[in-house]
Amino acid sequence: MRILIALTLALTATSGCAVLDRLKPATAATAATAAPDASDASEPVAAAPAPVLGAGGNTAAALDTTTAAQKQAALAAPAASGERELGKVTVSLGSPAEPGIWLRSALVTAPGKGRVVTASGQSVAVDLLPGQGAAQLSLAAYMALGLSLTALPEVTVFAN
Template sequence: MRQLVLIPVLALALSGCALFEKQAGGPRSIPGPAEPAPVTEVAPAVATTTMGARAVRAEALDKTTAAEKAAALAAPAKGGERELGKVVVALGPPAEQGIWLSSALVKERAQGRIVTAAGKSLAVELRPGTGGALLSLAAFQALGLSLTALPEVTVYGP
């Protein structure tokens, strides 16, 4: 029984010795890994562009005519429409043509309208979506928005 009590006391006393050794001897340096050897080879220079050789201008992807964009901008607010909410929109797939908005605020396809914070209004096709709201390339261009912007728009629909 005495031996069982003696073991924890000895362990505690020996661990205390390490504290005195650190204070008396100062900080000890711990050997770390060896310094890595300097690089002697250099990778060859590579010519790159932002999107590579397959880069295409946004205008080439958008098949919506200027007349269609002008008509969407000039479309008046319809009677009976209501505000569905505000969403932050990102650029949708550029290959999908037309002037549309895909949002979780919309339950079925319908004609509606969006208004930017600057007050610009645009008639759009409202499409149901999940996750973040997406706005077509043609709509971004009609509203004069930067393709990298994440503007907030107010959505109006039936």
């Protein structure tokens, strides 16, 4: 009887591992070595190549759709006389698919125009957008300010 229980537990544990392996997402290495279905025996199976930065339209410069004139105007925009400081916030990179020079933050209650200033004193005019959670700065604003795309800089936010 003990042998039967031990054998049942061993088989259950082994079959559980196979179930867990099917739940894990396939990596490029396992996808490339996976055997094709019998129904697809006539077609060879190949893993999709990994994207290479710079090979297509997937670089930061390619995703930034703002014009040089727009960036120049945003960087040259002087501080408005009636602007008010909304506060300081740490920003992360916003969606690269969303064009423009903008800041989305909980500090902003209504859409408008404003400016962000980095700790080093660099400034860029932005569209202020209300948001929730972590503040986000657009790809174009990151690039105009010369920030690393992986940086989490603290900026001071001003509204016009």
